[in-house]
Amino acid sequence: MNITEILFWLLTAVALGGALLVVTSKNPVYSVLALIATFFALSGHYILLNAQFLAVVNLIVYAGAIMVLFLFVIMLMNLNTETEPQKNKWLKLAGTIAGGCFLLVLVAALRDADSKSTMALIGEGDTGLIQNLGKALFNEYVIPFEISSVLFLSAMVGAVVLGKK
Amino acid sequence: MIQLAIDLAFVLEKAILIGGIITVSLVVAMYSTWAERKVAGFMQDRLGPNRAGPFGLFQPLADGLKLFMKEEIIPNASNKFLFILGPGLAMLTAMMTSAVIPWGKQIEVFGRTVDLQIADINIGILYIFAVLSMGVYGIMIGGWASNNKFSLLAALRGASQMISYELAMGLSIIALLMLTGSLSLKTIVELQSASGGWWNIVYQPLGFLIFIVCAFAECNRTPFDLPEAENELNFGYHQEYSSMKLGFYLFAEYINMFMSSVLMATLYFGGYDIPFVNDASLIESMGMNMVAVLQGLSLFLKAAFFIFVFMWVRWTIPRFRYDQLMHLGWKVMIPLALFNMLITAVVVLIRENGWPF
Numbered sequence: 409m410n411i412t413e414i415l416f417w418l419l420t421a422v423a424l425g426g427a428l429l430v431v432t433s434k435n436p437v438y439s440v441l442a443l444i445a446t447f448f449a450l451s452g453h454y455i456l457l458n459a460q461f462l463a464v465v466n467l468i469v470y471a472g473a474i475m476v477l478f479l480f481v482i483m484l485m486n487l488n489t490e491t492e493p494q495k496n497k498w499l500k501l502a503g504t505i506a507g508g509c510f511l512l513v514l515v516a517a518l519r520d521a522d523s524k525s526t527m528a529l530i531g532e533g534d535t536g537l538i539q540n541l542g543k544a545l546f547n548e549y550v551i552p553f554e555i556s557s558v559l560f561l562s563a564m565v566g567a568v569v570l571g572k573k
Numbered sequence: 574m575i576q577l578a579i580d581l582a583f584v585l586e587k588a589i590l591i592g593g594i595i596t597v598s599l600v601v602a603m604y605s606t607w608a609e610r611k612v613a614g615f616m617q618d619r620l621g622p623n624r625a626g627p628f629g630l631f632q633p634l635a636d637g638l639k640l641f642m643k644e645e646i647i648p649n650a651s652n653k654f655l656f657i658l659g660p661g662l663a664m665l666t667a668m669m670t671s672a673v674i675p676w677g678k679q680i681e682v683f684g685r686t687v688d689l690q691i692a693d694i695n696i697g698i699l700y701i702f703a704v705l706s707m708g709v710y711g712i713m714i715g716g717w718a719s720n721n722k723f724s725l726l727a728a729l730r731g732a733s734q735m736i737s738y739e740l741a742m743g744l745s746i747i748a749l750l751m752l753t754g755s756l757s758l759k760t761i762v763e764l765q766s767a768s769g770g771w772w773n774i775v776y777q778p779l780g781f782l783i784f785i786v787c788a789f790a791e792c793n794r795t796p797f798d799l800p801e802a803e804n805e806l807n808f809g810y811h812q813e814y815s816s817m818k819l820g821f822y823l824f825a826e827y828i829n830m831f832m833s834s835v836l837m838a839t840l841y842f843g844g845y846d847i848p849f850v851n852d853a854s855l856i857e858s859m860g861m862n863m864v865a866v867l868q869g870l871s872l873f874l875k876a877a878f879f880i881f882v883f884m885w886v887r888w889t890i891p892r893f894r895y896d897q898l899m900h901l902g903w904k905v906m907i908p909l910a911l912f913n914m915l916i917t918a919v920v921v922l923i924r925e926n927g928w929p930f
Contacts, residue, residue, distance in 0.1 A: 437655065437717070444710075464699040472706025476713070476732060483717045483725065538696060538756060 416456060423449035436482045440475055447471040459536025582685070590691055594671050601873075602827035603633040605880055609827075612884040640820040648813050652718040659715025660814065660821035666708045667828040673697040674835055675759045676872060677845050677865040678852070689845075689865060690759060697758040698746060701836065702739070705791060709735050711825065712793075712800060716810035727809040730895065731800030735791055737902040742787035744910035745780040748917040749840060752776055758839055766846030768853070774841040779913045781841045783906055785882075788833040790902070792826060795887040799895055834879035838872055845872040 426446035430439045447470050454463035534540055545553050607622065607629065614621025622629035647653055677689035694700060709732045716728020752773065753761045765772050774781050790797040801809030811822045838844060845868035846852065856864045893901065 435652075437652075437714075441655075441714075460694060460696045461699070464696050464703050467703040468699065468706055472703060472709070473736070476706075476709050476736065479710075479713055479717075480729065480732070483713070484729070 412456060415452065419449045419452040419456070422446075423453070437479070440478050440482060443478075444471050444475050447475070454536070457536065458534065461538045461541050462536055586685070586687055587691065590687070590689070591672075594676065594691065595668060598668065598671055598828055598831055601831050601876075602824055603637070605827045605831060606636065606823075607633050608880070609884050609887075612881065613888050616885075616888045637820070640817050643816040645816040645818070646813075648720060650720045651813065652720070655714050655718035656813075657818070659711055659718055660811075660818045660825070661711075662714060663708070663711030663825040664821045664828070666704055666711060667825040667832065669704045669707075670701055670832040670836070673700050673758055674832075674839055675762055675844060677868040678856075678861075680862045680865045686861075689869070693757060693759050695755070695757045698750070698756045702743060702746075705735075705739060705742075708791070708829070711822075712810050715814070715822065719810070719813035721813050723807050724810050724812050727800045727812075731793060731810060734793075734797065734799060734898060734902070737899065738787040738790035738797075738906070741783055741902060741906035741910045742791065744907065744914055745777075745783040745787070746840070748780045748910075748914045749773060749777055751914075751917050751921050758844070762839060762844035762846065765843040766852055768851055772841065772843040772846075777841065777913075777917070779909065780917075781837070783910050783913065784841070785837060785879075786901075786906065788837065789883070789886065790898075792829045792833055792883070794826070794830065794883055796890045796893050797898060798892060799898060830880060830883050831876065834876040834883070835872065837879050838875035842875050845869065847871045 423446050426442045426449060429442035430446065433439050433442060447466060451463040451466045451471075454460070454466065535544065610632070611621040611629075622632040625631035625635045647656055672691040673694060675688075675690040675693070680687050680689060712731040712735075713728045716724040716731070719725075749761075750756060753764055755761060755764075761773075764770055789795075793800050801811070811819055814822060847855070847867055848871070852864065852868070855867075859867075
């Protein structure tokens with residue numbers, strides 16, 4: 409086992425453990441913190457795949473900005489285990505069955521996908537580096553890129569309009 | 574049995590480097606507390622600490638000892654795990670920035686050439702922003718876990734302040750990146766220290782001004798120390814903290830201050846570049862290790878100057894009101910930074926393509 413493999417298994421364990429904690433912990437603040445830990449582990453995976461820009465942007469945008477917003481809302485509403493409404497047990501059962509079906513469909517759909525046989529490039533391949541990514545975004549994918557920025561602009565304008573009301 | 578293939582010398586080298594840098598930052602932060610009181614004393618025409626040791630130099634040690642000896646109080650109604658996690662996170666994020674800063678060029682030890690930088694990643698600046706945005710959590714978690722209304726309010730204030738000023742800071746950095754064309758801090762320093770290269774402050778005076786104001790806000794220093802505004806929020810987000818946990822919060826502020834001083838020196842003032850001297854020819858006449866020492870010293874002197882500016886401002890300027898703070902951040906800093914970005918972009922384009930009209 410070399411360092412890359414050790415890191416891979418470590419990060420995988422953290423990511424899966426964190427994701428499980430998000431769902432199972434009673435306190436919503438713990439859930440948010442576990443989700444942040446999961447994002448960190450995923451960023452570690454991106455770095456192993458040599459996609460440094462994606463890794464850092466994942467941290468800045470998701471762990472740094474969106475999760476702070478989540479935490480703001482949860483802290484201000486002071487959600488606790490006591491205030492959480494108890495779900496109907498039939499509802500829980502239905503949820504479990506629906507989730508299981510979804511898992512089944514996903515496994516069946518992805519079973520023959522080509523990703524099974526392709527090896528991930530670890531520590532090589534340079535499309536994830538910032539220069540190459542920038543060139544690809546502004547040459548090949550310039551129209552989708554600009555359209556997504558228009559989407560962001562409309563979201564911002566919408567937020568301002570709602571805020572003015 | 575699983576074979577472990579790890580380059581031990583590499584791991585050892587990095588471990589020693591990390592240990593050294595952390596020790597240096599802690600010692601600098603420790604003596605910043607002493608320097609802060611001395612500067613405050615000087616500005617208010619008094620002596621400052623002068624009892625413990627010569628010139629009061631042992632004062633930080635005495636303070637540390639006092640904090641360790643204090644009773645450790647964890648409020649009953651608090652969330653104990655998060656209450657302890659808060660100061661830990663604050664300290665951790667404060668230290669993490671040091672990983673991408675180049676502290677000197679290279680040294681030679683036992684035939685190995687060692688870069689005086691923990692990790693030269695090609696997204697150094699983005700890494701720093703990621704760490705900065707993590708800094709909010711220490712404050713928020715600490716404030717919320719105390720289960721105290723004042724702490725929560727202060728934490729929310731602090732978090733929104735940090736998020737608001739991060740934007741302007743990022744925009745001011747974008748203008749710098751357009752000039753250097755690289756996100757690696759090492760490349761940025763090398764461009765500045767190359768012969769014929771000027772420090773970035775010459776090209777980006779407005780960007781530096783925005784950056785330093787935002788750095789004050791990010792470190793929660795006066796005039797932006799609203800999170801701990803004593804006279805309205807008692808003691809801010811660390812009101813319920815005592816003993817060394819309080820010490821960690823206070824200490825993290827000084828480490829942040831040191832790190833942002835080093836960052837300002839690196840980005841705008843040539844980093845480890847020794848001014849008025851050609852470093853490359855100096856290496857030939859003095860040897861690599863000697864020059865590395867001088868370069869480290871030069872970076873520390875620059876950082877020390879910025880730390881002094883931090884203190885100077887703290888004891889000169891009164892605190893903003895909250896609405897003034899938000900007004901400054903969103904309606905002054907961000908438009909200014911955007912304007913700076915636009916001007917820089919136009920200049921860079923014209924320099925590359927010539928005057929097209």
